[in-house]
Amino acid sequence: MGLGHLRRCVSALAIIAASATAAHAQESAAQDGAAIDGEIIVTAQKRAESVQDVPISIVAISGEGLAQANVLTVLDLGQVAPNFQSVRSSNTGSTRLGIRGVGSLANTLIEPSVAVFMDGVYVPRSGSILGAFLDIESVEVLRGPQGTLFGRNASVGALSLRAAKPKDEFSGEVSAEFGSFDRYRIQGHVNVPLTDNVAMRLAGMAQWFDGPWFNRLDGKNYGGSDDVSLRGTIRADLGNFEWIVRGDYTRLKGDGVANFDFDPASVSPARLDFIRAAFNGGPDTNLRDRVMNQFIAQGLVDENWGIASEASLDLGGSTLRMINSYRVWTNDQLDGDIIYFPVSLASRRSLFDSKSHNHELQFISPEKEWFGGAFDMVAGLYYFEEDFGLGEQLNLGTSFCGILVPAGPGRTACSSFVANTGGTAATDQDVFQNVKSFAIYGQGNVHLSDKLTLTLGGRWTKDRKRGTYAQASSPFTQTLRATERLTFPGINEDRFTYRASLNYTPTDDVLLFANISTGYKSGGYNSGGGTPSLSVVDANGNLVSTRRLFDRETVTNYEIGAKTSWFDRLLTANATLFRMDIDGFQDRAFDGVSFIVRNAGALRQQGLELDLRLAPSRDFSISGSVAYLDSEFTDFANASNLPGLPGTQVLNGKPNTFSPKWSGNVAVDWGTDIGSSGMRLNVNSNLFFTSSQFVGTVNDANLQSRAPAYALLGGRISLDGPDGRWTVALFARNLLDKAYRPLSVYQPLGGALGLSNTVFPGSTANRVMAGEPRAFGVSATLRF
Template identity: 25%
Template sequence: MLKKPRRPTRFPRKILVAAVASASFATQMPAWGQQLEEVIVSAERRELLQQDTPISLVAFSGERLEERGVRDMFELSTISPNLDIKGARGDGNTAPTFQIRGIGTGAGATGERSVGFYVDNVFMPRTTGPVMRVLDVERIEVLRGPQGTLFGRNSTGGAIRVFTRQPDQERDAYVRVTAGNFDRSDITGMVNMPLNDEWALRAQVALTEQDGYVRRGPQKLGSVDDEFYRLQLGWEPDDNLSVNFGLLHTDSYSEGSATDMIQFNMNPVCPLDPSVQTYCLEGNYADWVSDFLESAGQPRLSHNDPRLLLDDFTMPDWCFLDGPDPDWDDMCLQSNSARYSQLDMNIEWHLSDTMSLLSTTGLSEFSSRSISDWQLMGMEARPGGVDSEVFYQEFQFNMALFDGWVDLVTGANYFKEDSGSPREALYQAIGSSVFNATTGGSAFGNQWGCAGSGTTGPLCSDGERRQRVISDGSSKQESIAYALFANASIHLTEDVNLTLGARRSWDQKDISSTLFAADNFVPQSGGSTTVSADDSWRATDWRVTLDYHLTDDIMLYATAAKAFRSGTFSIPAALTPTAARPYSLRPPLAAVPPEALRNNEIGIRSEWFNSRLRINATYYEMDFTNRQGASAAVDPSAPTGFAIRLVNQGDVEIWGTEIEALLAVTDSLTLEAATGSTNYKMGDVCVNNGLNLYPPPMDDSYTLSARYLFDTQAGNYTFTLSHAHTGPMQTHAGGFTPEEREYYGCSAFSASFIDSRYEVPSYDLVNASLRFEAASGKWSAMLYANNLTDETYANNAQSFGRGYWTQGGPGGVVGYSAPARSAVAAYRGRPREYGVTLQYNFF
């Protein structure tokens, strides 16, 4: 006889208080409302009720996501505490970062996330564009905390699993159109058709367009232009075998990330005391732009210059790539594009009443290209690109052993990716201001300048160039990983379950990086220099969980688990030529060891008052070791005086809570609340170059929502109102104040990054929707409004510190450095949006 799935023991005061308070509340609460809907999930690689799953997770049906105004993964994070999906520093939404409980790094062609992302069981290492949109979704599961045993490498933070609707034997077809402000126009069509008693076909097409909301010259940054195509074929010859084939293709284009400059600090005002400072440097970019403006007959830049800081959704339309005149030129156009294709096959075969085999096969291709301007002043065209080909195979056996006393999930998987960045170079406008960290360079000029002769880029009238081409290079990487795993749930009694899991993983990577001749690189021979490296790693992940049912409706659990993230490589900056060595020297690639994360977690899953009130609470503590992170390191040979490298940043302690509550007040009214918090302590703040964990977690977040249903003879109405609060967030490791530097004993170099410290303010979003479904079921309509209060906010930001202003950077030659200044760029969230969605069902 099969026993109940599982349950745990002790929990901290905060969780205990929540449980006792909920019990007290339940005893006083009148018997209103219907029972809450039971949610089935597969977080344990087998179907269980969410309330019986001893993992911290949230699950949303496609219908609930639509009612809450969630159109993509970025918006999913606003209703999922301790989940954060946002644009990356510099690249914005072109390279989204995923974080769960403050764990999540990795981008570019050779970086890997710490949060696993799966669509129909297929692992996707790189994600952007329409794949991020919520289309024809059956449900989404967000698994919080390390999932190394069942989901393997690179899931130290957790995993996000997207399940699309599959073909079935019901005839179904619809067309859905959406129109809204910012010229939003979406059209989606779906058809599900049984071909015979065994075969069924499901096809979907979606075209979505919407203007951006930050204006820069002729562009509207943050626009959407996506195409989405999916074809699925299902075969079910009998009750024991089902096979689903899938084909997915997406194309995406947008006019750059919605970035706005909100601060331009030019204090203290030049000149400084000449007896102390030989030259008062505005800083390279500030000085160059001032030179260009002065050459065009305009005043030089000033503190918080109103020509730069316009309104919250307008950037200056300057472009200096074509010359010193600031008038717009299409050379400064920004763009993001991505293409993704996937073939997949899922087989589920019930071999007997107690054994089943699941097989997942996936083959995918991904390509993205972008042009951005990190400085936001029309000074550069910075390309970015990633190409990736992935093959993924997993076999999984589910077995009930010993007359149902043990449920075993075991199997093996294989992953191979060939990824790379195409050859690309950064194109910059430069003035006559040149400053070198080693020699001190020359004083700043006050005119449009040409920075020396060269072989690339437009020439000045005197034969010299106004632009420079730097960082001309490419990279490629081959990653191979395979693993064996097993997870056994032992039902010690009808109320007590012990889960033991283990995974043995093998990882291998081969990487190469090529630099071509450019203004900041001179090859030793020929036109390029390539460095390469390879390494392999082994790891064992494990999990121990004990869960205990106090009653049929209250489960306690405790778990300890360990997961790892694959090792990687750091690509050091090239050493500049010297008199004795007239070429650039490339240091060897440096291996960065794998990350490891150990999680201790306790929680309660409870339902009260005849399943009308649900309260779930979790407390976790995590030890994060060998954290991989980008960090600035002293590099006298670099033009800036420092270089950004991927390094082992030591250990971090992370702890926090997740609490969710759901109440069916009446048959028509349901209330929901959820909150999460993440706290941390850095092991070595000096190596980290600051007190803050980066990429940054949110300090806290919570959501509140209400759902009201009412019926009429004409049809059913559903009204949804939600409020999401996102707490403040640091955007950089942050350097040190003089007091902090003295207390921690860090170097002056680490302290110099204080001008990069910036905290994104908290913000609150209110969404509302009213949906009507005709009694005939033939059509429906929905009015929606997102960000109802029209709050102006940023979901990320970047403070460009002294390295942005002075080519000498932190630790520059005495007498030749700029004051501690900064410019802050904010990644704007969408303003108020509203519109209507109409759907017609053909069957």
């Protein structure tokens, strides 16, 4: 961030704070007390607090807000939470979650940069939360390291999902939805009081979807699914003791296909003509349509379930809370043809198997009651363990041997292998990792005065990892995956992280804060196949050397911010100026065939986050958020070189992937009562925008992987019946049918297919994932 940008950002914070202080003294301009403050209660600091009282850069969205913005899954969340990014690759298990431009694809053994929590329970793999947001009460996106209070260290931020709790009354809701591309969806919940102090809540969802992508080669639609999600919760309130038990199950079943079109500008006209002549007319090259043209072998079964217990004991104002959980996620996807051509070359079967359990003991003191109101605190003990298995099988297609194996005895043997085995499991990878993590943490607030508070927090984490790696490969696939087998060297490390914050509240409606916090991700193991082998083993099977280890990643985050409310909370304005310095950034390099994790020297992410909301009456509100992000590698001397070029390159001064300079959203909500009928008409619209950014899976600053800026417009019109007993709604997503690029990948085996000639930009064959096309829907909801 340049000095001019820095001055303007600091000035903006000062203006907001000064204006809010002055506005607090003014009388409200609201008429008839109709002002609405739009506040949401969050639990970012383990207490139920207004989002305006939490000295953290946080986006909090209610379940109703998610519905109004047509946010169905975590992949839509970035459209309402600037500086939060989510994208899936060709494999659903490799979903990437990022905050402030930093994240990790989930199909590796890398710890996630963004920790996900469901009702306070850590979910270790982001690929396991692709199911719909079922009966969600609120979503909190916590930007910046959250290591001192959350169960698993969240190095750049956290995503906290909260499901609705059982209530002491009989109630329920059921809704049905029909949308574009034959999407049918039904969901609902019922709340049942079992006794005077025990209640149960059951929620469920089922969805059927044909998918938006038409494949010209076989005349079928792809991208569809058949999904089921269930959740059951029992809550017992026994005076000073509350016990909540939850169970959930989600199954995603479909083809798992994402549309990766071929970018015609990424090769010369002569090479494009060659592709079309040699490969059955070639892949689809229109990046603006819903058409693909490729051989497809597909199938997806993703199952995710868990049970959790949360027991809270009131100790005369303090709370002792115990959280226990067990979660299982399995993902089995046949992903092919992974070359994306209209001939049968190779498919991939990917397997994910995660079994984890969390145990956390929390102590929460009464707020502002100890030492004459001068001190309160939160402390805890935490244990986490996960067994995580990754599997990959490459299957040879009917055209593989004739195209990728030289003529002669080798091709003959390859063709015989395919004929006898169907090409199945030409390579077979099996990776296992066990992680055990123990932590002790505490955070205290020292109330220096009624207006000034010093917050100090610390966390000591100890991580232990062990695992094995096995890669088998046929004679025809040694150029793709080298045979390798080893037991990973054990990893045993610990780290202390901390947070210090000074918070000043000159009035009840103004909070000024300055934070310094640190984050940490432990080192780990490379799980990708390599050629040649990434490890050297002697004749006795002893490990001589390996490139399968990478080191820890650490984060130091600096923030100054203001949370303000004006005119009796008709207007809220929150701003945070931040800088994150990341050392040992765990980056994925690409060698043309496989990915290898290695540590970059240093990455700096800094910028400004601004959130505004104006609600002059219950009938109208407008809100907007904008994030400015300045991303720069300050030390990255061994980055991936451009495709086809040997060695590495220096990326100092270049941005990280998925780090747009600008992103944000604007939402307008308007409603009116219809006479004396008791009915109400509501109109909602949401505009999301982002500037250009690198969206490749590799940090190499190749301009071909830079996606242009785009904006997405969504809208919703709904009619509520008397007392809100029923609602009918019409909604649209991507209303202007904007073509956009959420992800790009290099053409698999581009070198072997003769598609990369090291002329940049213009000849590094590129595949571009198509963004979701325009879609409409109608829904009806009945409440009782």
